[in-house]
Amino acid sequence: MVRSIFMSVILIFGTLAVIKPNEPLAFSGQVIERGAFGDDVIELQARLQYLGFYKGKIDGIFGYGTYWALRNFQEKYGLGVDGVAGAKTKNKLAGISDYDSEWVHQQINKGNRFTYYGGIPLAQQTSAGAGSSESSDVQLPVKYSERDLQLMANAVYGESRGEPYEGQVAVAAVILNRLESPDFPNTISEIIFQPGAFTAVADGQIWLTPNARAKEAVLDAMNGWDPSENALYYFNPKTATSKWIWSRQQIKQIGEHIFCY
Amino acid sequence: MKSAIYLLSIAVLALGLYSYEVRKDNEHLEQTIQAQYTNSLTNASEKLSTLQQSVSQSLLFQDEVALDNELDNIWRISNEFRSTISSLPLSREVSNEWLRYVGNIGEEAKFAADNGDYESWHKRMTVVNQNLQALADEWTVATANFYQNDASISEWASVAEKESDESPFKTVSSNLKSYGETDFPLTASESDWIKKNELQKLNEKEITKEQAIEKLELLVPDIKDASYTVTQSKKDAPYPFYHIQFVKGNRVGYADITVKGGNILSFLSERPVQEKTGVTQQEIRDSVTKLLKNAGYNDLQLVEMRENHQAWHMSLARVVGEDKALVYPDGIQVKISKDSGELLGLNAMEYVQKEEIKEDQKTVPVDWKAFFRPGTQVEEEQLIYTENEAFQLRKCYQVIARFDNDLNETFRVVVDTENHDVLKVEYMN
Numbered sequence: 283m284v285r286s287i288f289m290s291v292i293l294i295f296g297t298l299a300v301i302k303p304n305e306p307l308a309f310s311g312q313v314i315e316r317g318a319f320g321d322d323v324i325e326l327q328a329r330l331q332y333l334g335f336y337k338g339k340i341d342g343i344f345g346y347g348t349y350w351a352l353r354n355f356q357e358k359y360g361l362g363v364d365g366v367a368g369a370k371t372k373n374k375l376a377g378i379s380d381y382d383s384e385w386v387h388q389q390i391n392k393g394n395r396f397t398y399y400g401g402i403p404l405a406q407q408t409s410a411g412a413g414s415s416e417s418s419d420v421q422l423p424v425k426y427s428e429r430d431l432q433l434m435a436n437a438v439y440g441e442s443r444g445e446p447y448e449g450q451v452a453v454a455a456v457i458l459n460r461l462e463s464p465d466f467p468n469t470i471s472e473i474i475f476q477p478g479a480f481t482a483v484a485d486g487q488i489w490l491t492p493n494a495r496a497k498e499a500v501l502d503a504m505n506g507w508d509p510s511e512n513a514l515y516y517f518n519p520k521t522a523t524s525k526w527i528w529s530r531q532q533i534k535q536i537g538e539h540i541f542c543y
Numbered sequence: 544m545k546s547a548i549y550l551l552s553i554a555v556l557a558l559g560l561y562s563y564e565v566r567k568d569n570e571h572l573e574q575t576i577q578a579q580y581t582n583s584l585t586n587a588s589e590k591l592s593t594l595q596q597s598v599s600q601s602l603l604f605q606d607e608v609a610l611d612n613e614l615d616n617i618w619r620i621s622n623e624f625r626s627t628i629s630s631l632p633l634s635r636e637v638s639n640e641w642l643r644y645v646g647n648i649g650e651e652a653k654f655a656a657d658n659g660d661y662e663s664w665h666k667r668m669t670v671v672n673q674n675l676q677a678l679a680d681e682w683t684v685a686t687a688n689f690y691q692n693d694a695s696i697s698e699w700a701s702v703a704e705k706e707s708d709e710s711p712f713k714t715v716s717s718n719l720k721s722y723g724e725t726d727f728p729l730t731a732s733e734s735d736w737i738k739k740n741e742l743q744k745l746n747e748k749e750i751t752k753e754q755a756i757e758k759l760e761l762l763v764p765d766i767k768d769a770s771y772t773v774t775q776s777k778k779d780a781p782y783p784f785y786h787i788q789f790v791k792g793n794r795v796g797y798a799d800i801t802v803k804g805g806n807i808l809s810f811l812s813e814r815p816v817q818e819k820t821g822v823t824q825q826e827i828r829d830s831v832t833k834l835l836k837n838a839g840y841n842d843l844q845l846v847e848m849r850e851n852h853q854a855w856h857m858s859l860a861r862v863v864g865e866d867k868a869l870v871y872p873d874g875i876q877v878k879i880s881k882d883s884g885e886l887l888g889l890n891a892m893e894y895v896q897k898e899e900i901k902e903d904q905k906t907v908p909v910d911w912k913a914f915f916r917p918g919t920q921v922e923e924e925q926l927i928y929t930e931n932e933a934f935q936l937r938k939c940y941q942v943i944a945r946f947d948n949d950l951n952e953t954f955r956v957v958v959d960t961e962n963h964d965v966l967k968v969e970y971m972n
Contacts, residue, residue: 315824319850337949345972346953350945421849424955424969437610447813448797464646465639467629468622477632479704498853505849505856506876506890507809509797510782526636532777534786536797540777 308376314367318344319421321383326367328386329379330355332400335472338388340398343421388429420497425505430470434500437474440482445537450496452510452536454503459514466514513541573696580699583630584689589623591682595675598668600649607661614656617713621649623807632703637712640719648675652933667726678715685711713793733934742896744780747804755785755800762807762838763886766791775802778805781957784808806895807838810888816853824848827855830884831877835859840894843875853880854887863900868926868938873897900928904938906960911942914958915948921947924951929957931966939966 314322323344330336335358349365357479359374364537367375379400389396389408396408422431434454444451460466460473467473475483482488510516516539517527528541597620601613602967628641648671655664688711689698702710710716729737748942752773760767768792772906776784784800799814828845835843843859846869861873878888910919923943938960947950957967 313823313825317848317850317855318824338951343972346943346945347951347972350951350953372739397727420851423849424971446788447795448796448811451811464643466642467625472626472629476629480637487854501851501856502811502878502888505878506858506874507811507878507888508890508892509799509809509811511776511784511799511808511892526634531781532778533780534776534784534799535774536786542779 308381309367309372310400313369314344314372316344316346316349316365317421322367323348324386324390325381325383326352326372326375328398329375329381331398332379332381333375340390340396342390391513420501422501423504425517431497431500431504433470433474434503435492435497436490437480437482437500438487439496440487440490441480441494442537442539443490443496443541447495447499448509449536450499451502451507452513452539452541454500455508455510455515456516456541458503459508459510459512460509463514509536510541514543516541576700577696580631580696581689583627584686587624588629588682588686589619590627591675591679594620594645594648595623595672595679598672598675599608602665602672604670605661607659610661611656614652617652617835618649618656621645621652625649632699633712634703634710635711637719640716640723644678644719644723644727647723650764651727653923671722674718674726676729678718678722681715685715697859712968728898730933742801743780745803747806747808749802750800750805752785755787755805757803757806758800758807759766759789759798759810759853762834762889763810763812765885766794766796769794806891807889808892808895811869811878812887814880814887816880816887818852822881822884823829824850824855827857827879827884831857831859831879831886834886835875835877840875840891844869845873846871850881852881854881861894861897863928864902865924868928869941870898870900870936872928872930872936898928898936901936906938906959907963909940909958909963910933911944913945915964918947919968920947926960927957929966931959931964937961937966943971 309325310322312318312322314326320342324340324342326344327336327338327340327342327348328452329338330351333355335355336348338347338351351362352367352371353365355361355375356371361371361374365425382404384495385404386396386398392410393409394410420431421429422428434457437457439452440456442450444537446452457470457473461468461470474480474488478484479484480488511533513533514528515530516533518538519535519540520538522528527542532540532542550573571915594617594650597613597617601610601617602615604610609794624645625642628645629638633641651664653668655661662716702712704935754937755773758773766789769789772788774786774788775787776782784798787798787800789797792814794812794814796810798804798810799808803807828848831845835841839893840859842861842863844862845859846860848855848857855878857877857879858870859875859877860869861867873894875894876890877886879885882888906926911924915921921942921944923941925941928936929939940958940960942956942958944956953971955967955971956965956970958965
């Protein structure tokens with residue numbers, strides 16, 4: 283008897299699993315707070331938007347917009363107001379909102395503009411976007427944009443893809459040091475495309491698709507790392523012919539590049 | 544035989560046609576680029592002339608409104624000139640000198656307008672005006688060749704490559720350099736700022752290579768007994784440091800450690816990192832606090848943390864005084880792997896040479912309700928130290944302000960505690 287009840291329970295749960303194979307579980311076990319990034323944050327933003335608390339972009343970045351929306355939600359539902367999505371907050375959110383993970387991720391991947399408000403058919407919540415992902419791929423310090431990251435990654439990859447990781451971070455840091463220097467233009471784009479400034483621009487290698495390592499190197503430089511020790515220039519001693527570059531004050535050598543002021 | 548000659552003729556004809564097409568394309572491309580360069584050159588020349596006139600006109604007025612208008616023009620034109628000059632294929636030296644000299648004029652104009660220091664502007668610009676006039680004349684002479692009928696792209700191509708003594712911009716370059724030194728000598732604050740960059744004040748005891756490695760292993764025990772290559776900075780480097788490169792298993796990285804005092808400037812390790820993580824944000828925070836305390840960094844407070852695919856980047860700032868103000872220029876950045884919470888990087892270059900805190904700055908309270916427009920909520924307030932545009936360290940209020948609307952747009956506003964100047968406004972995502 284006990285055995286047949288046990289078997290029936292397993293059968294029922296098994297059938298349910300087959301009927302609704304894609305029903306997403308609400309959130310992972312992580313506590314989510316400001317600074318977090320990824321799928322959990324996408325779900326948090328979508329659920330807050332479903333309930334009308336969040337009107338910003340669903341991009342997977344837990345910034346201030348998400349923070350205030352979460353605090354407002356916590357206040358409304360009598361939860362501890364701390365802007366942190368712990369177990370209680372997540373359970374409450376999951377209990378009173380729907381979340382179609384597949385649909386939301388599909389819209390993000392297609393680059394569609396979309397909202398995720400409850401009570402409106404999904405088809406009415408989206409409009410065609412850029413055709414490729416608009417979701418943020420990385421979180422950057424506030425003074426840099428994703429366009430800066432992309433341009434710099436192209437430059438770093440074109441200039442130093444054969445160099446050690448440290449050398450790639452150093453090349454990115456040189457670009458950022460120029461941004462701070464009065465001797466150079468005021469934007470990353472102008473610095474990179476200044477005629478004669480980078481070999482990769484002159485020979486077209488800047489248009490190669492950068493790999494994840496080059497992007498990570500730029501990200502580290504944007505976050506403050508500078509293995510070049512404040513350098514403004516670098517050159518390859520095997521190929522450099524300019525007398526002027528040899529006259530600069532040298533700091534250190536990384537791989538094939540000498541970094542200097 | 545006949546067929547071979549026939550086929551050969553076809554091949555030669557095809558090759559001839561192809562090379563003709565390629566040549567035509569190249570010529571077209573060269574003409575397009577030359578047109579763009581000539582356009583930029585003309586723009587630069589016109590802006591230089593307008594800038595000189597504006598500087599001259601600014602010497603006309605004592606009236607503040609009229610003068611402010613002119614100062615605003617000068618700041619704008621100097622920026623436009625900088626942008627145009629940087630798009631020309633000049634030699635690095637000429638380009639740098641122009642950017643610095645004209646940038647200085649723009650910065651002076653902005654400073655004078657912001658601070659109402661018109662007397663100092665008039666005094667300094669009397670000389671700058673004459674020098675700018677001379678530079679504009681020399682520029683006209685140096686660029687005359689680029690407008691001649693037989694000018695070609697090769698003229699431009701040779702400019703960047705010519706050594707300075709052969710360049711048509713030789714006189715402009717040397718005058719820019721000497722005018723720059725006399726017209727805009729470094730202020731005490733700028734000089735301090737440069738010294739800080741050069742860590743020249745370090746006067747601790749020198750350490751050996753072996754001690755530098757010990758220092759690194761104390762911070763990162765995971766790389767103990769790694770394979771090391773240690774070199775010293777070049778002899779011209781403004782501060783001597785050990786450059787330690789290491790390999791241990793799948794970890795490859797480097798650390799720069801000062802010879803004087805063995806201060807870690809920066810450390811970075813590269814290894815494959817799993818994107819999925821079992822380590823929580825709180826655990827990462829706790830482990831960083833513990834790790835930094837063990838390494839002797841006892842006066843830091845976490846300011847910001849950002850998660851990405853492989854790692855967390857965290858910023859910390861030194862805390863000083865009874866009011867626990869954060870000294871942003873004495874910051875440390877840390878990189879922690881998401882998969883295990885391992886330290887992947889530490890950047891302490893700014894922390895090594897600590898700022899001198901002057902206690903004499905007044906803290907005058909601000910009525911935020913009057914300071915901000917209605918509908919703006921002040922959510923957080925914190926005292927911080929940061930540099931103003933003149934590189935002076937100032938005590939400031941750091942306010943997190945939010946528009947109380949659907950989008951909850953949030954701003955970080957930094958206000959000087961004494962004169963209530965707004966030093967920074969950042970849009971927070």
